[in-house]
Amino acid sequence: MENLPAIEVLSLHKAFGENRAVQGVSFEVGQGEIFSLLGPNGAGKTTTISMLSCLLRPDDGDARIMGHSIRSDGNGVKSALGVVPQDIALYEDLTARENLSFWGKMYGLRGSALKKRVDEVLDIIGLRERANERVGKYSGGMKRRVNIGVALLHKPKVIYMDEPTVGIDPQSRRNILDSVVALKDQGMTVLYTTHYMEEAQELSDQIGIMDHGQMIANGTHDELVKLVGGQTRIDLTVNAEPQRILGAWQSVEGVEQASVEDEKISLLVADSNLVLPHLFEAATRQSMRITSVDIREPNLEAVFLHLTGRALRD
Amino acid sequence: MIRILDIAFKDLLQLMRDFKTFMFLLLMPILFTFLFGYAFGGFGGNSDSRLPVGYLSQDNHWVTDSLHDLFSESDLISLRENVFLSPADLEQQVANGDLAAAIIVPHGYGRDVLKNRTDLRLIVIADTSSTAWTSVEAELLRITSRLDGAVRTATIIERIDSERMPFHYAFEKTLDAWNDPPIAVTETKSPAVAKVSDSGAALAHTAPGMILQFAIAGLLTAAQIIVTERKTRTLQRLLTTSTRRIDVALGHFLAIFLLLFTQFAILIVFGQVILKVDYFRVPEATVLVAVSAALCISALGLLIGFAAQSEEQAITFSLIPMFVFSGLGGAWVPLEVTGATFHAIGHVSPVAWGMDGFENIVARGLGFESVLLPSAALLGYALLFFSLAVWRLYASEEK
Numbered sequence: 051m052e053n054l055p056a057i058e059v060l061s062l063h064k065a066f067g068e069n070r071a072v073q074g075v076s077f078e079v080g081q082g083e084i085f086s087l088l089g090p091n092g093a094g095k096t097t098t099i100s101m102l103s104c105l106l107r108p109d110d111g112d113a114r115i116m117g118h119s120i121r122s123d124g125n126g127v128k129s130a131l132g133v134v135p136q137d138i139a140l141y142e143d144l145t146a147r148e149n150l151s152f153w154g155k156m157y158g159l160r161g162s163a164l165k166k167r168v169d170e171v172l173d174i175i176g177l178r179e180r181a182n183e184r185v186g187k188y189s190g191g192m193k194r195r196v197n198i199g200v201a202l203l204h205k206p207k208v209i210y211m212d213e214p215t216v217g218i219d220p221q222s223r224r225n226i227l228d229s230v231v232a233l234k235d236q237g238m239t240v241l242y243t244t245h246y247m248e249e250a251q252e253l254s255d256q257i258g259i260m261d262h263g264q265m266i267a268n269g270t271h272d273e274l275v276k277l278v279g280g281q282t283r284i285d286l287t288v289n290a291e292p293q294r295i296l297g298a299w300q301s302v303e304g305v306e307q308a309s310v311e312d313e314k315i316s317l318l319v320a321d322s323n324l325v326l327p328h329l330f331e332a333a334t335r336q337s338m339r340i341t342s343v344d345i346r347e348p349n350l351e352a353v354f355l356h357l358t359g360r361a362l363r364d
Numbered sequence: 365m366i367r368i369l370d371i372a373f374k375d376l377l378q379l380m381r382d383f384k385t386f387m388f389l390l391l392m393p394i395l396f397t398f399l400f401g402y403a404f405g406g407f408g409g410n411s412d413s414r415l416p417v418g419y420l421s422q423d424n425h426w427v428t429d430s431l432h433d434l435f436s437e438s439d440l441i442s443l444r445e446n447v448f449l450s451p452a453d454l455e456q457q458v459a460n461g462d463l464a465a466a467i468i469v470p471h472g473y474g475r476d477v478l479k480n481r482t483d484l485r486l487i488v489i490a491d492t493s494s495t496a497w498t499s500v501e502a503e504l505l506r507i508t509s510r511l512d513g514a515v516r517t518a519t520i521i522e523r524i525d526s527e528r529m530p531f532h533y534a535f536e537k538t539l540d541a542w543n544d545p546p547i548a549v550t551e552t553k554s555p556a557v558a559k560v561s562d563s564g565a566a567l568a569h570t571a572p573g574m575i576l577q578f579a580i581a582g583l584l585t586a587a588q589i590i591v592t593e594r595k596t597r598t599l600q601r602l603l604t605t606s607t608r609r610i611d612v613a614l615g616h617f618l619a620i621f622l623l624l625f626t627q628f629a630i631l632i633v634f635g636q637v638i639l640k641v642d643y644f645r646v647p648e649a650t651v652l653v654a655v656s657a658a659l660c661i662s663a664l665g666l667l668i669g670f671a672a673q674s675e676e677q678a679i680t681f682s683l684i685p686m687f688v689f690s691g692l693g694g695a696w697v698p699l700e701v702t703g704a705t706f707h708a709i710g711h712v713s714p715v716a717w718g719m720d721g722f723e724n725i726v727a728r729g730l731g732f733e734s735v736l737l738p739s740a741a742l743l744g745y746a747l748l749f750f751s752l753a754v755w756r757l758y759a760s761e762e763k
């Protein structure tokens with residue numbers, strides 16, 4: 051039991067007619083880890099999660115959640131699992147407390163244990179004071195918090211969170227990210243999907259990058275960044291025709307690649323600290339001014355770009 | 365199992381949150397019952413829910429005239445007289461189902477009754493296998509024996525006291541005495557009371573019609589809860605818990621049933637107490653029809669909830685039964701007045717069976733057995749709708 055992976059995904063496939071939404075996704079999440087599925091819209095994240103929560107039957111492949119197969123032991127899976135859906139799945143005309151209480155019953159809690167747990171969850175999501183207001187009157191961020199709270203009621207071993215921070219204010223977002231870390235500290239395993247690379251970077255032990263239904267890379271943040279060779283990207287604009295300076299900058303030592311897009315010059319460099327002074331010198335020699343500098347340390351965005359040739363957020 | 369109750373309770377809580385809609389569901393039908401009742405009462409013929417019985421008299425004796433008057437006053441049958449029709453025509457009309465029965469008074473009948481002879485009898489044409497016949501027969505027996513009784517009493521009185529009370533007068537008096545049997549004295553002939561019972565006849569049809577009509581409005585509100593549950597994907601979330609699909613279906617079904625049954629109960633009590641529609645005459649029959657009808661319409665609500673893609677579609681899906689089923693089923697106009705063919709087609713609609721059930725009790729004065737067939741039909745429809753709904757739930761949300 052101890053060494054058993056919490057989530058073990060074995061080559062899942064799912065097609066909706068011609069649309070092959072998930073094509074052979076495999077990964078493993080150890081107990082107590084946070085695993086992020088990172089990918090653009092339509093990558094197949096929700097479809098994967100739906101299969102892992104027994105809502106969709108896979109065309110092929112299998113997965114085991116705490117040892118329970120999604121194909122043959124749906125009830126075992128469901129009892130080990132809390133699911134935070136991408137859409138806010140709550141009854142808007144009921145209060146937060148009524149919602150939590152109803153969902154608690156659906157998870158099999160009753161009586162004083164239920165009442166106690168509802169209060170605990172209200173504390174966790176920080177809505178105890180406003181528990182008796184209708185969810186429909188809440189802000190987007192508060193709804194998101196209740197949406198998460200529901201999945202915590204029965205203290206599941208594994209929790210899925212499908213883009214839980216979409217469309218909310220920074221404060222609620224902070225609250226949610228902190229609570230994810232708190233869940234991990236309590237020993238929960240979290241499968242988290244997002245298309246914000248900052249979130250994946252901040253939270254995850256492991257990150258899987260998905261695109262077009264496939265897992266195109268999988269590893270720790272550092273492992274993934276190494277895929278792009280650790281290059282830093284510098285974007286600059288100047289107060290003249292960019293082509294005039296391009297040649298000079300290309301020949302600066304340490305610049306490995308240079309390109310112009312619109313008015314912006316993009317350079318891939320090994321170390322920005324060494325290169326930047328030379329770039330300014332070259333500009334001064336041609337009596338040009340650099341009007342903006344944007345340094346991008348290697349990150350998941352770059353990894354995605356490197357692997358797919360597209361930006362993560364299209 | 366207990367989750368069924370949890371889900372039903374949650375649904376009812378949601379329904380009651382929208383307090384205005386909730387009150388609307390309970391109060392509107394009461395208002396509409398009044399409006400329609402008086403409207404149809406005003407149209408006269410339409411509101412006549414009595415059984416149509418052909419009448420042809422070949423006798424013109426004053427006793428026969430009294431018989432005619434007794435028939436015309438009946439609450440149960442309404443005479444259709446047409447001097448141009450022959451006995452054969454009447455027979456045809458009975459066969460077609462246009463008439464519940466036909467009565468032919470043979471020449472010399474009045475005189476025979478007066479002489480206390482029984483050579484001549486009323487000729488009655490009827491389909492004795494029909495449910496209507498049972499009530500017509502009972503009414504015929506009641507009226508003829510009343511006529512007979514009056515004749516005998518008058519004969520006796522005349523024999524005792526022919527000076528002070530000539531036969532004619534004694535006969536009239538005795539018939540009148542029947543009109544006001546001692547037990548009914550409180551309901552005498554004050555015009556106010558008479559008016560209420562007049563509209564009562566119209567309402568005997570309208571009130572059950574409104575009950576069924578508004579059940580469909582209640583069904584819509586409940587169906588929308590299910591549609592919203594699917595749209596907000598709370599239903600999907602329910603399925604990620606260990607709650608079984610059949611429990612979800614039964615929970616919603618129970619909630620709609622409780623809503624509709626409450627609606628029914630309020631309207632039945634209101635109909636009985638205020639409108640004097642006599643639902644309590646055979647209480648067990650009324651309960652059976654109400655439960656069957658509520659189960660049937662709830663199952664329809666469940667089906668709409670699981671089949672409609674959007675709230676708008678749910679409204680459309682509910683309006684179809686509201687108009688087609690109600691119109692077809694005779695919730696607005698009694699099926700009797702629409703002719704035999706339409707009467708038969710109408711019974712494709714469960715509303716027709718619901719109307720039959722209620723009207724057998726409140727308008728046709730029939731007993732408990734008369735609601736067994738309508739109730740069975742309603743329960744059959746309930747089972748059909750429920751199965752379709754569950755099938756939709758299992759098919760639409762992939763396992």
Ligand SMILES: Nc1ncnc2c1ncn2[C@@H]1O[C@H](COP(=O)(O)OP(=O)(O)OP(=O)(O)O)[C@@H](O)[C@H]1O
Pocket residue numbers: 066069071089090091092093094095096097098136245
């Ligand atoms: N029920 C469905 N029927 C048909 N196609 C579907 C269904 N669900 C998803 N798809 C398709 O499958 C593909 C993957 O969708 P999915 O929702 O899994 O992506 P996602 O990574 O969660 O995207 P997002 O970030 O927008 O939530 C998309 O092309 C989508 O249109």
Ligand SMILES: [Mg+2]
Pocket residue numbers: 095096097136212213
């Ligand atoms: Mg998604």
